[in-house]
Amino acid sequence: MPTTSELMKFAAPMLEMAQTVVEAKGEELKLCYQCGTCTSVCPWGNLKDFNPRKLIEMIRLGFEGFEDDSWKCVNCKLCWDKCPNQINIPQIFQSVRSILLAWNACPPELNIALTSLRDEGNPWQESKEKRDEWTKDFPVPAYEQGTEYLLFSCCTNDYDPRNKKDIKAVVEILNMAKVNYGYIGNKEVCCGDIALSAGENEGYGMLSNKNLEIFRELAVKKILTISPHCLNAFKNRYEFNEGEEVQSSHLVQTYAKLIEDKVLEPKGEIKNKVTYHDPCYLGRHNDIYDEPRFIINSIPGIEFVEMNNIRENSFCCGGGGGGCWLETVKGERLGDLRVLEAVETGAEVIITACPYCVQMLEASILGLGIDEKIKVRTVSELLLSSLKNEEL
Amino acid sequence: MEKVGVFIETKDKEMKMSILGVITGVRGEGFELYAFVLDGNAESYKDSLQEYGINKVVDLSADSPTAEYDPEVYAKAIVDACKGLDIKIIAGVNSAIGKDILPRVAAELNAACILDCVSVNLAEKTVVKSNYSGKTIAKVRLSGEYFVYGIRPNAITAEPAPVTAEVIAHKAPVQDEGRLVIKEVKAGTSKGVDLTEAEIIISGGRAMGSKDNYKILFDCAEVLGAAVGASRASVDADYAPQSIQVGQTGKTVSPNIYIACGISGAIQHLAGMKTSKVIVAINKDPDAPIFTKCDYGIVGDLFKIVPELTEALKR
Ligand SMILES: Cc1cc2nc3c(=O)[nH]c(=O)nc-3n(C[C@H](O)[C@H](O)[C@H](O)COP(=O)(O)OP(=O)(O)OC[C@H]3O[C@@H](n4cnc5c(N)ncnc54)[C@H](O)[C@@H]3O)c2cc1C
Numbered sequence: 138m139p140t141t142s143e144l145m146k147f148a149a150p151m152l153e154m155a156q157t158v159v160e161a162k163g164e165e166l167k168l169c170y171q172c173g174t175c176t177s178v179c180p181w182g183n184l185k186d187f188n189p190r191k192l193i194e195m196i197r198l199g200f201e202g203f204e205d206d207s208w209k210c211v212n213c214k215l216c217w218d219k220c221p222n223q224i225n226i227p228q229i230f231q232s233v234r235s236i237l238l239a240w241n242a243c244p245p246e247l248n249i250a251l252t253s254l255r256d257e258g259n260p261w262q263e264s265k266e267k268r269d270e271w272t273k274d275f276p277v278p279a280y281e282q283g284t285e286y287l288l289f290s291c292c293t294n295d296y297d298p299r300n301k302k303d304i305k306a307v308v309e310i311l312n313m314a315k316v317n318y319g320y321i322g323n324k325e326v327c328c329g330d331i332a333l334s335a336g337e338n339e340g341y342g343m344l345s346n347k348n349l350e351i352f353r354e355l356a357v358k359k360i361l362t363i364s365p366h367c368l369n370a371f372k373n374r375y376e377f378n379e380g381e382e383v384q385s386s387h388l389v390q391t392y393a394k395l396i397e398d399k400v401l402e403p404k405g406e407i408k409n410k411v412t413y414h415d416p417c418y419l420g421r422h423n424d425i426y427d428e429p430r431f432i433i434n435s436i437p438g439i440e441f442v443e444m445n446n447i448r449e450n451s452f453c454c455g456g457g458g459g460g461c462w463l464e465t466v467k468g469e470r471l472g473d474l475r476v477l478e479a480v481e482t483g484a485e486v487i488i489t490a491c492p493y494c495v496q497m498l499e500a501s502i503l504g505l506g507i508d509e510k511i512k513v514r515t516v517s518e519l520l521l522s523s524l525k526n527e528e529l
Numbered sequence: 530m531e532k533v534g535v536f537i538e539t540k541d542k543e544m545k546m547s548i549l550g551v552i553t554g555v556r557g558e559g560f561e562l563y564a565f566v567l568d569g570n571a572e573s574y575k576d577s578l579q580e581y582g583i584n585k586v587v588d589l590s591a592d593s594p595t596a597e598y599d600p601e602v603y604a605k606a607i608v609d610a611c612k613g614l615d616i617k618i619i620a621g622v623n624s625a626i627g628k629d630i631l632p633r634v635a636a637e638l639n640a641a642c643i644l645d646c647v648s649v650n651l652a653e654k655t656v657v658k659s660n661y662s663g664k665t666i667a668k669v670r671l672s673g674e675y676f677v678y679g680i681r682p683n684a685i686t687a688e689p690a691p692v693t694a695e696v697i698a699h700k701a702p703v704q705d706e707g708r709l710v711i712k713e714v715k716a717g718t719s720k721g722v723d724l725t726e727a728e729i730i731i732s733g734g735r736a737m738g739s740k741d742n743y744k745i746l747f748d749c750a751e752v753l754g755a756a757v758g759a760s761r762a763s764v765d766a767d768y769a770p771q772s773i774q775v776g777q778t779g780k781t782v783s784p785n786i787y788i789a790c791g792i793s794g795a796i797q798h799l800a801g802m803k804t805s806k807v808i809v810a811i812n813k814d815p816d817a818p819i820f821t822k823c824d825y826g827i828v829g830d831l832f833k834i835v836p837e838l839t840e841a842l843k844r
């Protein structure tokens with residue numbers, strides 16, 4: 138007769154996995170009712186057989202087979218919001234990933250980004266000395282002690298040729314509105330969001346500490362972010378000391394206020410039909426839904442149409458949780474579905490407010506071969522076009 | 530003098546150039562270099578091999594009648610030669626074929642076997658290996674009687690060190706046990722030179738417009754001895770197979786020359802090729818981001834420029 142422990146090994150060959158996950162901040166694993174709400178709301182369900190409920194049960198029981206799927210979660214937070222027990226399911230996947238990472242079972246393309254984060258402070262395998270290269274012919278005020286806002290640029294805006302256009306628009310608008318802001322250039326390192334969502338806790342700790350050090354050194358009080366991922370890191374993840382009153386906000390909030398106060402008056406007509414894609418990290422993670430819509434509606438001549446899945450129910454582009462660094466075969470890309478949803482509204486432009494969304498949606502548009510039909514612009518690019526009375 | 534055997538990988542009667550880096554990496558004072566050639570063309574490789582320091586070119590033939598490439602027979606023949614010639618150190622390129630042959634040789638010889646090294650020091654019996662996708666670099670010391678080293682292609686830059694080599698024949702009485710029967714070898718969809726090993730790559734983007742249009746790139750590649758690559762957008766459009774996608778989620782390449790034709794230069798594409806030694810871009814949009822990363826840029830229509838380039842190179 139086999140002993141009980143031998144039977145356990147057979148029935149639950151990796152039982153210690155559950156315990157390890159719990160210890161790696163995945164305590165909520167135990168709270169799952171197995172109702173399956175997560176599976177029914179998960180965006181992947183539209184494309185493939187992906188079952189978070191089952192994965193959770195497999196992890197709890199210590200069955201193998203959850204490893205590959207654990208990298209799929211894009212941290213869109215829909216499951217967490219809809220879960221009757223409000224379980225932070227993305228956190229469970231992050232905990233699982235941290236364990237997989239320790240076993241060196243991380244998708245290689247993501248590993249490259251993580252290595253670059255450690256070595257260069259950005260996920261794009263670019264040199265840390267070249268972060269501010271775009272400012273060489275495009276002067277940006279430097280942050281000094283006493284400057285009101287620290288403009289936290291985000292690696293993707295600093296290095297990605299596409300998103301450099303966006304940050305340049307940001308700078309132009311802030312200058313027009315005479316906002317008292319500054320940039321720290323090569324002192325900035327990645328906020329650490331992808332490290333965190335990939336379960337690379339050590340790398341995240343290193344990056345967040347570096348930024349915190351700089352914030353402290355420069356006595357930063359207000360941080361203005363362009364990427365909702367940076368915003369989320371500062372607002373919800375960074376461990377500021379007690380009494381350190383650092384306010385983080387997103388640009389769309391600043392713009393909305395500036396427009397309300399008539400500091401910025403978008404007068405140029407934009408004669409396009411546009412729709413707005415809510416980035417998960419701006420919307421669901423940080424409840425910012427109204428400001429971008431207010432900005433769009435303040436633009437004369439514009440025709441604004443909504444998609445079906447908006448605001449709290451927005452449909453993810455697929456870029457969060459490390460998705461921007463992972464290959465997904467054609468036909469299985471969340472971004473494709475989102476772009477097609479936008480096309481259905483008849484819009485010619487998708488407006489959004491996150492560099493990852495820009496990358497994912499634009500790559501989907503190219504992949505679908507519909508770049509003549511629809512394009513992606515950021516809220517900043519839209520606003521600047523109107524302020525300068527130029528075409529979008 | 531310690532003897533070192535180098536497995537010479539060949540294809541269609543041509544030697545894989547990456548082997549010259551391996552030879553450069555293993556030669557040194559106190560070592561005599563033997564090259565194992567198994568395709569019957571030892572004589573024709575002699576000049577290049579001696580240029581890089583090979584002392585003896587072993588025309589290695591096995592007794593058994595087999596298909597052109599049979600890893601078991603190859604490995605056994607190498608083992609027989611090592612025993613016959615008293616060679617205890619074996620090295621090769623860590624290519625697909627290298628990975629097929631070297632561990633089999635090691636298993637037969639009960640050797641210490643280490644693959645994917647980026648450098649070796651035979652005197653010290655140490656190698657350098659990168660682990661976890663380059664996160665760590667380990668120096669590993671080997672012990673034992675026999676040693677087998679697989680060296681990463683292009684990790685060591687080939688440098689000539691001419692000597693005079695002689696060709697010797699070795700016939701291995703290998704019995705084909707027939708455990709493995711090669712019925713057919715089917716070429717992959719990406720023809721020509723292997724992308725990650727290529728010294729020159731010419732890549733096409735979405736501007737290629739169709740699968741057929743890729744022909745102009747293949748024509749040019751043939752003249753250049755280059756491999757053909759693609760951007761993801763052109764893979765998505767089914768102009769090119771996924772196996773030749775270059776970029777963050779495709780292949781990472783670092784050739785001496787990378788020619789990007791009708792590729793805008795998205796950050797994900799750049800991630801896969803920006804360490805190329807010389808980058809040439811052909812794009813009709815002067816503002817295309819690829820121009821900020823290239824050494825030479827041509828603003829113009831690739832359908833005019835590429836064929837002209839091919840013609841010029843033919844001359
Ligand atoms: C998660 C993720 C991973 C990705 N991974 C990769 C990857 O591994 N590799 C990769 O390549 N991309 C990758 N991408 C996609 C990348 O973002 C771009 O969409 C893609 O690289 C664009 O391909 P392209 O340059 O061929 O197309 P386009 O951007 O459409 O560029 C075509 C270019 O051709 C030029 N052109 C047009 N006609 C001519 C002509 N007749 N002569 C000369 N030039 C002409 C145009 O000016 C334009 O610059 C990834 C995207 C995501 C979101």
